[in-house]
Amino acid sequence: MIINFSERAHNHNFELDPIVRSLLDTDFYKLLMLQFLWKHFRTTRVTFGLRNRTAKFRLAGMVRREEVEAQFEHVRRLRFRRSEIIWLAGNTFYSTRGIFEPAFLEWLEKDFRLSEFQLAEKDGQFELRFEGLWIEVTMWEIYALSIINELKTRAALKDMTEFELDILYARAKTRLWEKIERLRGVPGLAVADFGTRRRHSFLWQEFAVEAMHAELGPAFSGTSNTFLAYKHDMEAIGTNAHEIPMAMAALTDTDEELKAAQYRMLELWQQTYGGSLQVMLPDTYGTTQFLQGAPDWVAGWTGQRVDSKDPFVAGDEYITWLRGRGVDPKKKLVIASDGLDAQEILSLHAYFMGEIAPGVSARDFRDAASFHDERMWRPERRIRFSAGWGTLLTNDFRDCHPRGEDGLEPISLVCKLIWAEGRPAVKLSDNYLKASGPKHAVERYRRVFGLAGMANTPIVV
């Protein structure tokens, strides 16, 4: 056994093990949105804030502040590499070449920078703020989330022996493989990795994505992670997120403008990207009101992503709405992306891609491994369905810890737009309890958009 002295000396002395290895290590929609912002909101100033919704993990007690700062400073020093820019220019995304304009790519290569960050500690949690031009702030979201998550992972691994680490990963791999095997061979299935922001680590996400790629063949539709798509010749997946309708809503003055902003955003997106990338996210202020008030041309969009509503309900609602607008739902697309795991992916796939038997309900599909039960359905598409598999693909280490500790449980960390040009950013979502923004602003938005179709709304006697 000949020792690799240089590797060993490096391992003992290196200063930083970077979590973000490339500026492409972000969700693809951030790049699409970045170009959109660069075109239409180049001078808009915003604030993003990071928050840990899992209070039981006091992150500032687990991860040293200096480590966070060092990782963040490392990302700020990164630049897009020549080969990465060339790939963005030359690659086909959603079957379209040249989705990124040469002028944007030139800016990305030469002038793109990340804003500064403010890091504080309060009640055992980190308080993070990113302030500045929207085009310099927006990209922080994914870098910040994956850095904090991976530093938390590293902290949990720190006191484990080499042997315990080996067992931990053996268990997690066995678990992951079982899930993927459940999805193997299901006709017409479409599953994508959406797990960048809550991943266990970069390398684990890469492993999970390569596992899906190797095992699922065409049923693996791609990854939201641009760097992995680039590195492994996979499809990059994603279109847009809540931050755009939220900011565009915040920038309006009257209630009428506010209500219209959700459609203006679609119009501007359509104008920017033409016929491709037309997957909307209608839940920012409630999906039901969004669909009811939408202009007819919205029914021409390819599909919608369901993020905060029960996807069985949301898909049915979308199908009904499309039919009401005289559009055949069979060619449209529903993407679910909220807390999915293998079982729900199979159930949703069967529910939307099959014709269910009389008397079988959505609940039957939710609870049973019904895809393989031909009494419950036969493959005949009602609408196209695609799963965006996130945390439970890239960070399911439940019960894998060799000593039964909980430090590897995923946490609900979010990094969101909170101000746009000094005005509060508000999200209502399809879940009453998930509304975000200052109280008075949320109240105003609820008055304007109503509560139609929302879950968990308080009962007013």
Place this chain on the structure above:
Amino acid sequence: MIINFSERAHNHNFELDPIVRSLLDTDFYKLLMLQFLWKHFRTTRVTFGLRNRTAKFRLAGMVRREEVEAQFEHVRRLRFRRSEIIWLAGNTFYSTRGIFEPAFLEWLEKDFRLSEFQLAEKDGQFELRFEGLWIEVTMWEIYALSIINELKTRAALKDMTEFELDILYARAKTRLWEKIERLRGVPGLAVADFGTRRRHSFLWQEFAVEAMHAELGPAFSGTSNTFLAYKHDMEAIGTNAHEIPMAMAALTDTDEELKAAQYRMLELWQQTYGGSLQVMLPDTYGTTQFLQGAPDWVAGWTGQRVDSKDPFVAGDEYITWLRGRGVDPKKKLVIASDGLDAQEILSLHAYFMGEIAPGVSARDFRDAASFHDERMWRPERRIRFSAGWGTLLTNDFRDCHPRGEDGLEPISLVCKLIWAEGRPAVKLSDNYLKASGPKHAVERYRRVFGLAGMANTPIVV
């Protein structure tokens, strides 16, 4: 990432990846027996033969003959290393220092050699014969078995991708860890690794043994593998095997001498090793007749290893016999070593180390996870019990193959004494169907020893 050029070039060009890395990579009892043979049977000539009892695996179709030859030639070129001899001289085995005599160790270092081997192919199987002085043939047993088994493993791994290999080992590690966790924390448990001869590979045995060592603490009593004991400061476990009573029986002339040979062997062993290492293997010609006809001094031995009888039954029989000879069984030892897995280890431990409740039978212990059920037993030793965990510790890859193939299933490969000084070697064992030797010789032995207490004996009307 800096490439280790020397390692990579080596990996691409090396001629042989040796399976047997050291002559110590053998069961410890082979070394004890070797010293015994060197003292008492230095000029005795024997033949050992290797046979695959799992006919469905046509080994010669899976493994190239040249690979077998190359590995065998490699072992023949190995010598005991200076540091290994010093360890054998200086280490304490079974709490006894100096178990190996200086003259024997000098011979081992300077003059020990392995006999030649004859390798042929017949009906898709390898035919292997080792002929020569017993002291030059006996050590082939474990080397040959572990080489053939690991070459079979390598053949099964050959067409797997790096990714599939990773999943395979993740599954096997998860399985192994679950087993070991079941054994963790059980009071008074004693488990040793007996899995050298049927291991998946050397490195996998090493992993399994280190896992037990790390997890079970004092409940892990050691390994039969001398090299692993040496490398990791573990106890080396084992005393003797069937080959000695078989040869000593073959070398007798009259029926009376034949019947007495099984006790003469114990006498000679006792004379050689004094008070230590007194664990007998009474099943060579049937345990029941062995105990019935044994001189009283045999009850003074430390214990017995149960190899071919139901260990619940064999243990009870031994307890009753000891009481009949006026000996307290509580201080005696039963070692089970035949096809154990975690569940049976726990059941046997509870059965012998506890006091079972009225109305609870051996079968209840066999079938239930009864160790944790205090209604069934309370810890009060009837006899000391120790488990020799073999194939299902070091080679349980059932259902781990990512494509569901069976090439990694363990096979029943044996390498046994078949001739001693031109006379046939016979074993009857406690299982009628497991008798080995030429038909006429087996018939004579059955006449001499009887069939008392044997399983699967044919019913004669």
